[in-house]
Amino acid sequence: MTVKLIFRKGGPGSGHHGHGGLKGVHGGSSDSGKGTSKAPAKPKGRVWTGTQQEKAKKRLSKLATGELGERLAMKAAEEKIGAPFATFNTDINNSPIDIAGDHHAIEVKTGLASNGKSAQHWRATIGEPGKAEKELLKQMDSKQKRAHNTWKRQEILKRKNDAVKEMSRIAGEEIKGATIGLILSPDGSRADVYLIPGFHQRMAWNKYATDKYYVGTYDA
Amino acid sequence: MPDVMTKAREAVTKELDKAEETVLKRWEKHVNTVGIKKKEFVEKQLPINEDDKLKLFELRRSMFFDTSDQLAEQLFTGDITIGEWQEQFKDQLRQYYSSSAAIGKGGWDEMTWADWGRLGPEMQKQYKYLQGFAEHISDNREDITLKYIKARARLYGEGAGFSAALMEAGTVFEALLPWLPKDGSTECLNRCHCRWVHTILRTEGQWVFVRSVWRLGEADHCPTCIERDGYTVTNRIHERVEIPGGIGGY
Numbered sequence: 279m280t281v282k283l284i285f286r287k288g289g290p291g292s293g294h295h296g297h298g299g300l301k302g303v304h305g306g307s308s309d310s311g312k313g314t315s316k317a318p319a320k321p322k323g324r325v326w327t328g329t330q331q332e333k334a335k336k337r338l339s340k341l342a343t344g345e346l347g348e349r350l351a352m353k354a355a356e357e358k359i360g361a362p363f364a365t366f367n368t369d370i371n372n373s374p375i376d377i378a379g380d381h382h383a384i385e386v387k388t389g390l391a392s393n394g395k396s397a398q399h400w401r402a403t404i405g406e407p408g409k410a411e412k413e414l415l416k417q418m419d420s421k422q423k424r425a426h427n428t429w430k431r432q433e434i435l436k437r438k439n440d441a442v443k444e445m446s447r448i449a450g451e452e453i454k455g456a457t458i459g460l461i462l463s464p465d466g467s468r469a470d471v472y473l474i475p476g477f478h479q480r481m482a483w484n485k486y487a488t489d490k491y492y493v494g495t496y497d498a
Numbered sequence: 499m500p501d502v503m504t505k506a507r508e509a510v511t512k513e514l515d516k517a518e519e520t521v522l523k524r525w526e527k528h529v530n531t532v533g534i535k536k537k538e539f540v541e542k543q544l545p546i547n548e549d550d551k552l553k554l555f556e557l558r559r560s561m562f563f564d565t566s567d568q569l570a571e572q573l574f575t576g577d578i579t580i581g582e583w584q585e586q587f588k589d590q591l592r593q594y595y596s597s598s599a600a601i602g603k604g605g606w607d608e609m610t611w612a613d614w615g616r617l618g619p620e621m622q623k624q625y626k627y628l629q630g631f632a633e634h635i636s637d638n639r640e641d642i643t644l645k646y647i648k649a650r651a652r653l654y655g656e657g658a659g660f661s662a663a664l665m666e667a668g669t670v671f672e673a674l675l676p677w678l679p680k681d682g683s684t685e686c687l688n689r690c691h692c693r694w695v696h697t698i699l700r701t702e703g704q705w706v707f708v709r710s711v712w713r714l715g716e717a718d719h720c721p722t723c724i725e726r727d728g729y730t731v732t733n734r735i736h737e738r739v740e741i742p743g744g745i746g747g748y
Contacts, residue, residue: 422502
């Protein structure tokens with residue numbers, strides 16, 4: 279009969295933490311003397327420092343930026359609020375909210391740290407017009423188009439708040455509307471996440487990308 | 499016959515209705531499957547304006563004094579053990595210092611994760627002092643008086659003003675100013691009622707020039723505070739930094 283002995287490293291109370299110690303400073307806990315885990319990465323700090331950053335060679339498309347932002351927003355929301363979040367805007371044009379979970383209905387807005395001064399903000403968009411609307415827009419002059427888009431922008435904002443009220447009714451608890459603003463590094467590898475109460479037409483980064491709303495910086 | 503604008507609005511309304519309907523159906527499904535937690539806490543009010551901070555702080559301090567006196571009496575009469583007293587007093591300290599920090603910041607909702615983090619070392623310091631206080635009571639239980647326990651416990655009430663000042667200062671003014679009220683750099687220690695008073699001098703582009711003047715509060719002053727009276731510092735602050743009207747005075 280063959281008896282196999284299995285050694286497990288790192289069980290509770292074993293003291294094996296997979297590091298080899300620091301030469302000349304203190305001993306390690308691995309059996310070989312060599313570390314089995316990588317040294318922790320140095321903290322990298324925030325992405326957004328208040329000034330425009332150089333554009334990346336390989337630029338992210340608008341779609342990829344949005345998708346990445348939404349994924350990171352879910353990660354941050356789940357971590358900070360401690361409840362599962364889900365996407366609500368799949369295949370919907372002008373969805374009133376993007377993600378939701380627990381007591382929060384959230385709109386996600388993403389921008390790049392390489393944005394020029396005039397684009398250093400998160401802004402409510404009015405989405406791609408539907409087929410019927412497109413046809414009617416063709417018949418409008420520029421003044422009418424502007425008036426229509428202003429009305430549409432306000433209507434979308436109103437609908438967001440209406441949807442949150444209805445969500446509260448369904449849940450039987452007060453649901454709060456909020457915006458998660460993200461500033462992605464130009465190559466899309468990291469992002470600062472900000473949680474701002476309510477929905478807004480425009481949020482300038484110099485006012486909203488501040489300590490008050492900062493949640494954390496996440497690797498994509 | 500409706501004009502083109504009305505027709506366009508009708509088209510948008512139809513699309514928004516559809517989007518809302520789909521999202522609400524998804525939400526209903528989410529609530530029924532994943533669920534949402536029932537709220538277990540009461541929403542806190544505020545924000546607090548500058549003029550009300552001091553009044554609110556004094557009110558909170560007198561509440562703390564009532565509790566600390568009560569706990570001292572219970573300890574003295576043997577209703578609670580030293581261990582129980584220490585735990586209950588520690589809990590009161592935590593609540594009181596947190597409230598004071600929130601008052602300094604202008605409201606519970608204004609407190610960020612970073613602010614709570616900044617309060618941590620101050621709390622650790624107070625818990626360490628409390629441990630010393632408990633040991634002193636234990637070592638001198640035969641001779642200690644109720645008056646002494648009450649008086650020493652009340653000193654913690656004075657110290658909380660530092661947590662309020664720390665929040666008012668924020669990381670920027672904390673780094674730029676040479677000292678803060680109640681930071682222990684004066685003979686009066688945590689009984690200091692002095693204050694930095696701010697005046698905005700001018701703005702240049704994204705920079706704001708702020709003058710901070712050390713002013714004596716209503717109290718008996720120690721030599722260092724008297725010496726510092728009128729001491730002026732001018733700093734260049736980025737426009738993104740919130741500039742408090744003053745720091746301290748609690």
